[in-house]
Amino acid sequence: MKIIIANPNSSTQCTDAIMASAAGSNTAPDTELIALTNPKGTPAIDCTFSDYQSAWSLHRAVLDAVEEHRPDAVVIAGFGNLGVFGLKEALSIPTLGMSETAMAVASTLGHRFTVLTTLLQYVPAMEDLVTLYGMQTKCASVRAIDLCVTDCVGQREQTLDLLEQEAMNILEQDGAEVIILGSGGLSGYSEDLEKRIGMTVLDPVRVTVKFAEMLVEAGISHSKKRKFAAPPQPLDQYMD
Amino acid sequence: MKIIIANPNSSTQCTDAIMASAAGSNTAPDTELIALTNPKGTPAIDCTFSDYQSAWSLHRAVLDAVEEHRPDAVVIAGFGNLGVFGLKEALSIPTLGMSETAMAVASTLGHRFTVLTTLLQYVPAMEDLVTLYGMQTKCASVRAIDLCVTDCVGQREQTLDLLEQEAMNILEQDGAEVIILGSGGLSGYSEDLEKRIGMTVLDPVRVTVKFAEMLVEAGISHSKKRKFAAPPQPLDQYMD
Amino acid sequence: MKIIIANPNSSTQCTDAIMASAAGSNTAPDTELIALTNPKGTPAIDCTFSDYQSAWSLHRAVLDAVEEHRPDAVVIAGFGNLGVFGLKEALSIPTLGMSETAMAVASTLGHRFTVLTTLLQYVPAMEDLVTLYGMQTKCASVRAIDLCVTDCVGQREQTLDLLEQEAMNILEQDGAEVIILGSGGLSGYSEDLEKRIGMTVLDPVRVTVKFAEMLVEAGISHSKKRKFAAPPQPLDQYMD
Amino acid sequence: MKIIIANPNSSTQCTDAIMASAAGSNTAPDTELIALTNPKGTPAIDCTFSDYQSAWSLHRAVLDAVEEHRPDAVVIAGFGNLGVFGLKEALSIPTLGMSETAMAVASTLGHRFTVLTTLLQYVPAMEDLVTLYGMQTKCASVRAIDLCVTDCVGQREQTLDLLEQEAMNILEQDGAEVIILGSGGLSGYSEDLEKRIGMTVLDPVRVTVKFAEMLVEAGISHSKKRKFAAPPQPLDQYMD
Amino acid sequence: MKIIIANPNSSTQCTDAIMASAAGSNTAPDTELIALTNPKGTPAIDCTFSDYQSAWSLHRAVLDAVEEHRPDAVVIAGFGNLGVFGLKEALSIPTLGMSETAMAVASTLGHRFTVLTTLLQYVPAMEDLVTLYGMQTKCASVRAIDLCVTDCVGQREQTLDLLEQEAMNILEQDGAEVIILGSGGLSGYSEDLEKRIGMTVLDPVRVTVKFAEMLVEAGISHSKKRKFAAPPQPLDQYMD
């Protein structure tokens, strides 16, 4: 089985971090994970403006890679909107955004989950995602440690302390028992955080890669009726 | 990996049908599926009264089997409430009800899903399940073909025709693109129905077994904080 | 008029406390209250696991008592799920759970109510009840004093202080003006608490007994169409 | 016990019909029902404009009657908004609107209820009431037979046929099992309709009178904190 | 263009304050704003009881003024319910309540808005308005500085300090970025508050006057089908 793991931004360093998380997802021996960077994407995606400036070229890069590699599934490894619904229109193999998938899995693991992200100003956009996926009643809150991605990656101890502190607030004030780390910048923190607080913490890359593998093995994909029906025109008419 | 598949009712014929569905779920070669029938359960579970008359002994049978087999996960293969939340309190390995799991997966496959079940009078209880799992905005409707389980099992052509007819209503009137077959009595119909209508149709046994396998491989289980924390007293104090 | 008051657990001490509350409900002189203990129930019901381990035998005990006493109504005097919907299927006389009834009455007494219970870990299950009864917009919060039932019964002054403290939080932080004492262990506290804080405080046993009496006098019972229709099979087929 | 039953409009014929319904509510022998007509109200209340043109004088008439009769409770016997929340501010004895009370009771009698009213153009206002009382998830629909009140009162057979027809739609299309007759003009139809269709049908006058009696006997009234706190100024400053 | 600006209470001082706000709304040179005081209204509207005691005479005063002035639109300049839906039935020109209009505009200006009002006890009624206008998901909270209207008008510095303090809570705790000043008593504070906190602050009088002008220029009014259809009887039959 082949799964494309697409990093929506242009940072190969970020792609490496994503693939490190994916490598820990314990896929089957014959599952090949193909890394894809979006060279025309923005260096980081930290607002809705950059989400849109990156998604269009991400879609084109994914479609090219699908033609080249003939994969069984595609994982969009960014915790945002990123037009994944548009890509599901264009493809009929399982196509998964990691924000939607992590929330679907988390919905079964506790009463409610919390999305814990980096920047405070990005919280409303995350709340919109929760709404878009119909997860309002399963989501207790969206919280942020308000640290930029660079610091999250560089300052491990400080980041872990901030995550732990917010996790306590999540458990005591918001009543959630499951945490989704809602940013690529928080890759690699799930295990340490889980050890510190004893709650279930999801790394969305890992869980989405496994979910994609599961769908392929089970022979399930998104419905091609209505919402994810193929675009009315041939795809290349939308991409000059 | 070992997964217990527990049929909540007392019918071994039903257990066989469940295991046939499970066998089609394409698990890994080293995944062992252990069938469990609930001898003190009711012959069929077709109302809330029988749900409760069966769940208590199901829980005990599962706990005994967990002690005996030391499995990695438990799947409750009945499309109802069945006190799965209570069993999640008692266990820390992944413990999955097939109604909740199928809805979580379906939530990612289309705009909205419909639960299609057998008896019309059971629809409100299914709607309560949708609410309990927080899936109201993802669920377009709960519908029934209003055929009893015996006829569903015995009258294949008639059942398939009724399913197809309701599937058309679901697509055109309710605006759902994904169907969950919400009854053990509808095991074995998903593939034929999918072929007839071109929509994604989920067999909840299959998808739940695969989901359980995924969680085990990914090292994820339900949170033991709050909702699924261990009962305040030792378990045997609740079971004389 | 005869009303069965069924204690879902096996503690006769608890049955006595319930009947003491019921005695204060100021029923008509000719209303006879028949106490029922559930001998096969768990000693206490403090989690979903025990809810299911108790409900099945509760249902059977109630059905036997109905045959023996021919009552006009049945009150399930436990603040939980307890499969009351299943019992409503089995019976056509008014059959009332005290959690649902207290919430329905509270909905008319203020902008929003709060359920105040004993153990913190039981809060999510109470929130599920609120959802199940469709009372989300009327319920401001579910809170707990986090004291076990034994202490609630034994440590009156401490319990009252904790209740008062939470009541202040409820009024100031949650914006609710009505409190439902959501546990049998809090029987007998409503009047003292109401005096201390000046808010309306409901003892669910009292209000449910009166509600049952009202329905009988008004000739009203639950609808036997759809949700509470009789089970498809004769009752004894579900109880060997 | 004394209960004031206030007809919000100026029609004494309507007051008589209300009192006839109330008489059938099987109150205790010592419960005295005091009829009140609102002489400055509109002849009928069939739109929001007339709701407001009637409510102000209704409130004044009720306050005068309370001073004169010293009742134990007040029932506003009109199926509308009628500013009952304002009257609850002004009074501390149980003060009940029949739309809110009937919905609270109906919430316990089935999966969902339907409000069945007279004029089609009044449906949105009824839907607003459902929302105002927080009963959205318990209310399957608001429907109308689209017959004016005069015809409802005068054309019994036609009215009953229309009600039966809509009741079938309610059961089959909307999935509700309980009907609330949402208009004074439909007083006296509940029993015949219930016989024809086998569903629970509530006459809101009857159920509200009994509910008021229950609250008085149980010593319960609406909370005087926040929403129904006394107006900031003495009452007569609001009434010149 | 002529727009009637109706103050629902009887205070001409309040009418002056409203017209001062309206004057700052930068309407077109040929837009004439006609002030209307409700002489039979209560001196202030600070509870639901006074809302109803004022609305009936407000409606009559407005209808008289419409006949006299033949305006193009009517603005009800009180932040409450005030039966505006009833007045929309009676009129076919644009008829706007300032609470509904301000919320509609605010819905486009940020993720969520907060209504900030004067008295704490009036908060639940404001929350009911939010629900009535279908703005629950756009409204983060309703808050109060708990100062009576007289003090708001007289103690400018204290009021501004309290508003600023609550605005900080709104931004940090409730996650709203837009504030609606929900009381006539807070007229004239929007600009100073906006300067202090850097958030968008709406003066509902100003925004509603501009909105009314916009509708007239665009040739748009409320639909006269269903909800705002003319009352079934001629208007004067409702007003003796």
Place this chain on the structure above:
Amino acid sequence: MKIIIANPNSSTQCTDAIMASAAGSNTAPDTELIALTNPKGTPAIDCTFSDYQSAWSLHRAVLDAVEEHRPDAVVIAGFGNLGVFGLKEALSIPTLGMSETAMAVASTLGHRFTVLTTLLQYVPAMEDLVTLYGMQTKCASVRAIDLCVTDCVGQREQTLDLLEQEAMNILEQDGAEVIILGSGGLSGYSEDLEKRIGMTVLDPVRVTVKFAEMLVEAGISHSKKRKFAAPPQPLDQYMD
């Protein structure tokens, strides 16, 4: 005042139709409307895939035009998502999407509105917009005449007949009284449709242009706190 009206697709014919609608919006004499076509956009936007393929270059074209023309407001004249939230981050002048604005205005004009669009397969994406703008309770339905944009533009009589037919369904089955024409392809139909059916019909271009003018005159813009705060990095870092 200068307002940029940006057509998100690359069709100048479509830009002309938008400007024709805008011209009918009766703006002030000194309001200058500046047309902008998105040359790198797709020829039509009829699915989520094309929404994303067009939005990125639309944003860049708008930012360039803002620098060149220094307008007072920007209107995005496409009925979709189009990343308008991202553009609001980038700009501090009023920036309006016509789907969000039309819904906000429609929310005040009736009990509920319906979005009536062209293609059936685009309905789920429109439903997502309704959710994103928090308008679920104000929106009765999203419906489609299932005619492609080309036919809508070319076949006037057929289109008008289909619109009228759906409008009848909307009024009778969905209970909405206001229609929003949810597609650029339906520009120019609002007046004729309104005449035929007597309901309020909104042309989103017209209403949004007027709304933008209103905000500018009133000195109001979206809040720059949180959701629409400027992106964390300088804008050109997101656009190579």
